[in-house]
Amino acid sequence: MSLNAYGEMLMRYTESELQGKSFLNILIPEYESQDLLTRFKEIHSGQRMQLRHEAITHCKDGTTRHVAWLHSHLGRQSEDDPSILSVGLDVTEYKRVEGHLAWLADHDPLTNLFNRRRFSEELEQVLSRAERYRHPGALLFFDLDRFKYINDTSGHQAGDTLLKMVASMLAQTIRADDITGRLGGDEFAIILPEINANGAIEVAKKVLDQLGHAQLTINNRTHKISASIGIALFPEHGANIHDLLAAADLAMYQAKAMGRNAWYLFSDKDRSRERIHTLVYWKEKIEYSHLHDNFMLYLQPIMQVKTKEISHYEVLLRMQDKDGSVLSPGEFIPAAEHTGLIHAIDHMVLRKAIAQVAKIYQAGFKVSFSINLSAHAFNDPELLPILKEELTSQDMDPACVMFEITETAALEDLPGARGLMIEIKELGCGFVLDDFGVGFSSFYYLRELPVDVVKIDGSFIRNLSESSDDLILVNALCSVARGFGKKITAEFVESAEILSLIEKMDIDYAQGYYIGKPAPATEFFTEHESDSF
Missing domain, CATH: 3.20.20.450 (EAL domain)
Structure with missing residues (x-):
């Protein structure tokens, strides 16, 4: 029967275009179910005083808005009087931010990779499946060589750019089922399900090769990119997250000791010797x-x-x-x-x-x-x-x-x-x-x-x-x-x-x-x- 000025602006319809048309048919067609029609009839007759729901509302220009609706029964003196007042609150932007916040709970906002918390959850699930189906796998743990030097000499923006470059390269290098994460700072990790030692070493070599072909130039200063990668196998080197990460971490330090831009496969003899030496x-x-x-x-x-x-x-x-x-x-x-x-x-x-x-x-x-x-x-x-x-x-x-x-x-x-x-x-x-x-x-x-x-x-x-x-x-x-x-x-x-x-x-x-x-x-x-x- 009527539409206010804000509704016209939001949905691109004029009041005259909507007059006499079905609210459900035009604005929220996917809600045209017998159940919702029944509830609208109940409001119309006064059996139900209010109805709240959220719906995707269709605009005349083909766009959609997320609207929270409150439909209320109105007292009527005659058949020509309105029987329902529908008030809509546009929550489109709120829903977008809410979705982004939920995404941030699992991701590193700089690189879009899984964060430490979500990566740990993924690793726990992979380890559980590996134990159940007796499939071996590997964890690659690495950080970037001389990252602090790049940050100090070219600024945080250069460091951020470098981290994003690495994340992009990893996406192009790993297999579809592999899982990557940024664990903090310049630390990255990759879960390689259903792979043996030779396969994990090949992935590590491929990562080093990809990084070796890249460089970052900022303020006329060019930085080469390299990493030190530690490889730990599961369940051989650890059947739980803590032990596996510790083994991969120690292997990474061994790779650094070899002169950086290198990979190192963990072995049990390293566990006590290297860890005790460091501590x-x-x-x-x-x-x-x-x-x-x-x-x-x-x-x-x-x-x-x-x-x-x-x-x-x-x-x-x-x-x-x-x-x-x-x-x-x-x-x-x-x-x-x-x-x-x-x-x-x-x-x-x-x-x-x-x-x-x-x-x-x-x-x-x-x-x-x-x-x-x-x-x-x-x-x-x-x-x-x-x-x-x-x-x-x-x-x-x-x-x-x-x-x-x-x-x-x-x-x-x-x-x-x-x-x-x-x-x-x-x-x-x-x-x-x-x-x-x-x-x-x-x-x-x-x-x-x-x-x-x-x-x-x-x-x-x-x-x-x-x-x-x-x-x-x-x-x-x-x-x-x-x-x-x-x-x-x-x-x-x-x-x-x-x-x-x-x-x-x-x-x-x-x-x-x-x-x-x-x-x-x-x-x-x-x-x-x-x-x-």
């Missing part, structure tokens, strides 16, 4: 650094977007090696976890960080600090007593201290992590949920954990100026975080353009190389004597 090497380094106080804390500034003032700093751990080089946590934390030294490192970071924060406060700088602890800190019974002792002895205001927690940290024992976080918050400290948005589970942790700030993962921020999808996703993530009453930090802010975009999104804090690089405290607090820190 002992790093254990000695960690213990030496503890003894000689060679662990350093770097700070990275975090800016309040509205005021453009540095409001707080993230505290980051570094290790100074014997030759003076500075090592990042990624190099020594895995060994610390395997050798049981991780709790000692967490305790040291806690004491050192709070002592440094206290000195900065005493020097007259009133800012907050966000301290990174390992995933193991939240199942450490000594952590809370040490925190209480340090806050008391340093006469610190707990409100200026926050702790960063990732999903990994809470994953193994969510009730335990939540309980400890509540106790720490009762002391007056705060919490930041890091890597927000990487997995669908982020939304669950946001509800379950008492965090104050969420840090949107840098993989969504770094390409914000070039990707409309990332803009939509970051807006969606911000909407969810604000709905829970959380402050929002964007990391990997590496240009004025990205800062301008996040400012328009009403994001609270910005962190990244454009705001400031990680550095010792003395580089930020120079108005007073540097030896205070």
